[in-house]
Amino acid sequence: MTSSTPSIGATVPGYPRIGPGRELKRALESYWSGASGRDELDAAARAERQRTWRRLTELGLDSVPSNTFSLYDQVLDAVVAAGAVPPRFSALGLDGLGTYFAMARGTSGAAPLEMTKWFDTNYHYLVPEIGPATRFHLDPTKPVSEYREALALGIETRPVLLGPASLLLLSKPADGAPHGFAPIERLDDLVAVYALLLTTLAAEGVAWVQLDEPAYVADRTPAELEALGRVYARLGALPERPSILVTSYFGPLGDALPVLASSPVEAIGLDLVAGSLPPGGVPGLDTKTVVAGVVDGRNVWRTDLDAALATLRALEPRAGAVAVGTSCSLLHVPYDLDAETSLDPRLRSWLAFADQKVAEVVALAAALRGGEPTPSFAEARTALTGRASAPDVIDDGVRSRLAGLTAADARRTPFAERAEAQRVRLGLPPLPTTTIGSFPQTGDIRRARAAVRTGRLDRAEYTARMRSEIERVIRLQEKLGLDVLVHGEPERNDMVQYFAEHLNGFVTTEHGWVQSYGSRCVRPPILYGDVSRPAPITVEWATYAQSLTERPVKGMLTGPVTILAWSFVRDDQPLGDTARQVALAIRDETVDLEAAGIAIVQVDEPALRELLPLRSVDRPAYLDWSVGAFRLATAGVADTTQVHTHLCYSEFGDVVAAIDGLDADVTSIEAARSRMEIVPDVAASGFARGIGPGVYDIHSPRVPSADEVEALLRRALAVIPGERLWVNPDCGLKTRTYEQVEPALAALVEAAWRVRRP
C-alpha cells in the first residue's frame, strides 16, 4: 500500500441488486421466457449497476464496492472468474451467458448446480463443484468491466469477490472425485488464479480489492486456518497488487482473526453486530485498517449511533485505522424505507433499510473523524427511546400467558398411544399418499391477489375465487387417488408473510423485496412487538376444503422457527423468547383447527436447519429453544389429532436428533434429489415415528415415472417399515405448473399402489 492509497472511510461490503422495483427479476424472467433478448437484459443489468454506484456515491460512501451486482449469484460469479465451470456445462457449447444460466437453472442435458442456504440466511447460493481435474483459469471479464463501467461514470470502486478459501470451503467434490477428496486440497491452484486477477486489477488502476472469507466465522480445523494464512501470505507478497480488504460476516472470526492480523493484507472487515473483538491483544491488528461492521446489515432496525460510535472509538487504540461499514452485505435487507409510504410513521422512525443504513455508516464515519455528530444522532436517540417505551411493543397478556406455562404444555402422550388412537380414527392404508401443502400458484391467483390489494377486486369476490381454486385442487386430488388431501394454499402470498399479516406484533411491507435466489424474492415481515393471534387464520379455508370431501384434509401452518427465520426479528429480547410467543399463536390455531374437525395438522419447519448456529458451541442452546417452541406450538391437541411437520433441506446430518425431539407423528423431508441418501441416517438415529422421504423433486420441471418413484420407495422400505412410511413429494408444488404436477402425482400414487401389493 502506498501513501497515495485512499483510506476506506465509510463503506459497505455489498448492496442489493434485484432492483428497487424488482427490475432485474422482471428482466431475467422475461429473458428466460424468450419474451425479450440479450440487449434488454444487458440494459436492465447496466441500469441497476449504475443506479447503485451513483446512489452509494450520492449517499456519501468513501469507498464504493463494485462486482456486487450479479445476474444470479455471487458464488456462481466467482466460479466463472476462476474458470471452474464443470465439464457438463462447458460441453454444451453455449456462449458465456448461456453457460452461466445453464449452471444456475439447468438445461435438458445438464442438471443445474445444487443450491443451498448462504450461511444462516434465507439467501441461496449455487454450490461449486470442484475435483482433482478442475482446471482453473482466470476470466477477469466481469470484475474488470464493472470497474471500468463505474470509472466511466467518474466513480472509483473497490471490486468485491468471494475469497479463494471460502470458495473452496463452500464447494462440494465434483462427481467422480476420489472418496475422501476435499475441494480445499485445490487451494494453491486456485490462489494462482486469484494472484493473476489481483495483478490484472492492479494494472487497471484498482486501489482496493475486497475478498470475502465468511467461511471463517464457522468452526474451522487447524489445517483450514493454516490455509487461510497461506492464501493471504501469497497474495500479499505479489509485487503489483491493489490493497487487500478481507471481509468476514455473520459472526466472529475467532481463531481466524490472529491469522489475518498477522498476514500482509491491509484491511480486515469484521461483523461487530454478530460478534465483538476478543479482549486482549491481537498481534498485528494495530497495523491493519479494521472495517468495523457496526451497522446491522441483516436486520431493519435503526442503529443506536451513540453505542456504535462508542464501539468505534474503543477500537481505535487497537487498530491501525478504523473504517466504518455494515456488518455484512446489504443484500439481505430491502432498498429504501422511503418507498414504504403506508407504514405507521412512528414504527417507520425505528427502521432503516439499505439506503438508510448507508447514511448511518456515513454519519458514523464523519463523527469518528471528529466532525460534529450530524442531526441523525439526535434523531436516532429519539427514535430508540420511543421504541423502548412504545406501548404496543409489550403485551402483558402474552407475557403472563407464557409465564403460566409448564413443561406439560409442551408434552404429548407417548407416541405409541397417539399412533393407535390416530390409526383408529383415520383408517389410512399402509404407505399413505399425500402432498406437502401448496399447489401451483397460477398467474390467475396472483393477479387476483394484486387486484384485491389495489381495490380492483372486492374481498368477497376474492374469497369466492380462492374457494373455487380450493375445490378444483380437492377434486384433482380425489381423481388422482391421494389419501390425505390439502387445500393447496392459494390464499397465501407466502407461507410466512401470510401468517405475519394475521398476527399482532408484525407489520409487512409493500416494496420490501429481498432476493432469496436467482429472480425469486420474498418480503420478510417485520416482527416488532409481542406476538398474539387476534382471530383464527386458516380455519375457514381448511373447513371449507374438508367440507368438500370424505378424505382427511390436512390443516396447514408454518412453524414458529420458520416464521422467525424468514422475518426481520426484534433485537430487544432473546430470539427464544420471541419464538415462544409465536409458538403460542400457532398453538391457538392448531387447537382451533382440531375443534373444527380437522384430524391432521401439519406445522412446517423448513428453516429449522437454517437457523442452526454456525459455531457448534452455540448449537445445543438453539436446538433447545427451537425444538421447545415447536413442541409448544403442537402439543395442545388431543392424541387423536395427527401432527405432521415438513423440513426441506438436504443436509439433515446436523438436525437428525432434533427431528426426533420435535415429536411430530409424521415428518416429511426432502430426499428425492439425493435418491433417499438421508433415509438410512434417519432410521439409524432410532427415529421411530412416521416418515415421508420425498419421492418427487419439485425443484425440477421433470416429471418422474412411476418406475422411478417405485424404486425410491423400495429403497426407503429397506430401512423403514411400511406402516411408518408415507409417500409424498420433496416440498410444496407452488413453483410448478399443473402440466407437471398432475402426471407426477399420478406416478406417485401408482408407485404407492404397486409397493403396497403384497
Ligand SMILES: Nc1nc2c(c(=O)[nH]1)N[C@@H](CNc1ccc(C(=O)N[C@@H](CCC(=O)N[C@@H](CCC(=O)N[C@@H](CCC(=O)O)C(=O)O)C(=O)O)C(=O)O)cc1)CN2
Ligand atoms: N419466505 C420464504 N422463504 C423461503 C421460501 C418460501 O416459500 N418463503 N421457500 C424456500 C425457497 N425460497 C423461495 C422464495 C421465494 C419464492 C417465490 O416464488 N417468490 C415469488 C413471490 C411470492 C409472493 O410474495 N407473491 C405475492 C406477490 C406476487 C407478485 O409479484 N405480484 C405481482 C402482481 C401479480 C402478477 O401479475 O403476477 C406484483 O406485485 O407485481 C403474491 O402471490 O401475492 C417471486 O419471487 O416471484 C419461492 C421460493 C426458502 N425460503
Ligand code: MET
Ligand atoms: C418451503 S416448505 C413449503 C411448505 C408449504 N406447506 C408448501 O407446500 O409450500
Ligand SMILES: [Zn+2]
Ligand atoms: Zn418444503
